[in-house]
Amino acid sequence: MCNDNTVDKLKNEFHYTLSKFSHEIRNPITLINSELQMIAAAHPEVQEYKQWDDVIDNLDYVRDLLDELSAFNNANRITPxxxxxxxxxxxxxxxxxxxxxxxxxxxxxxxxxxxxxxxxxxxxxxxxxxxxxxxxxxxxxxxxxxxxxxxxxxxxxxxxxxxxxxxxxxxxxxxxxxxxxxxxxxxxxxxxxxxxxxxxxxxxxxxxxxxxxxxxxxxxxxxx
The missing domain is CATH 3.30.565.10 (Histidine kinase-like ATPase, C-terminal domain)
Known part of the structure; x- marks a missing residue:
């Protein structure tokens, strides 16, 4: 049976891992978004394809998920x-x-x-x-x-x-x-x-x- 110190240690390790995971994913997502903007600027016709909208929607979802992960990871840190x-x-x-x-x-x-x-x-x-x-x-x-x-x-x-x-x-x-x-x-x-x-x-x-x-x-x- 875990004592309080063990539980706190596991929680801290989990939050650290989650923070590192979110950070590592956010960087390539930012790069992908920038590259897509460059493609759209150079070739505006790509935005007429339905698949383009699907890509952008999925990218937006990943960004929202990362924001939610960040909110979850920091929800217990308060400044009253x-x-x-x-x-x-x-x-x-x-x-x-x-x-x-x-x-x-x-x-x-x-x-x-x-x-x-x-x-x-x-x-x-x-x-x-x-x-x-x-x-x-x-x-x-x-x-x-x-x-x-x-x-x-x-x-x-x-x-x-x-x-x-x-x-x-x-x-x-x-x-x-x-x-x-x-x-x-x-x-x-x-x-x-x-x-x-x-x-x-x-x-x-x-x-x-x-x-x-x-x-x-x-x-x-x-x-x-």
């Missing part, structure tokens, strides 16, 4: 500072509301003015919220979707619930949604929710999900 959680959560919701309005998805919020000031990494918390909200708006019907965000004080911290009326998650998938590379999306990387989980746990918190297929999902987050 005193944060007015009420004001900050409202700012995040205001930033996504125009997108949801455009998609005709209703956003409702219940965030009291009495939430405590907490030590949070604001960039990582924003990343956490955007990931969860994006998951929600990708699962709800358009138009007619509804996302509800509520927050309240709990055990010297805050609890945040993000609920949607989307397609839900099957019971067999609910046990694996926080595992790296698990995804049910055709173009998903399977790293969004693992990143969220690491960010939450770095803030001494926890996250869980309740879901009913064809009815919706609610994520329960606690930040301590």
């Amino acid at each position: 500072k005193a944060t007015d959680t009420c004001a900050y959560l409202k700012t995040i919701l205001s930033s996504v509301k125009p997108t949801l309005d455009y998609l005709e998805i209703t956003l409702e919020s219940d965030i009291p003015d009495s939430l405590p000031v907490m030590m949070l990494d604001q960039i990582k918390i924003r990343q956490m919220m955007i990931n969860l909200l994006k998951n929600a708006w990708e699962s709800v019907p358009v138009p007619g979707g509804k996302i509800t965000v509520s927050a309240y004080s709990k055990n010297h911290g805050i609890a945040i619930d993000i609920q949607d009326n989307g397609c839900g998650i099957s019971p067999e998938d609910q046990a694996t949604i926080f595992q790296p590379f698990f995804t049910t999306k055709e173009s998903g990387t399977g790293l969004g929710l693992p990143v969220v989980k690491q960010i939450v746990e770095a803030h001494h918190g926890s996250i869980s999900a309740e879901s009913t297929p064809d009815q919706g999902t609610v994520f329960h987050i606690f930040l301590g």
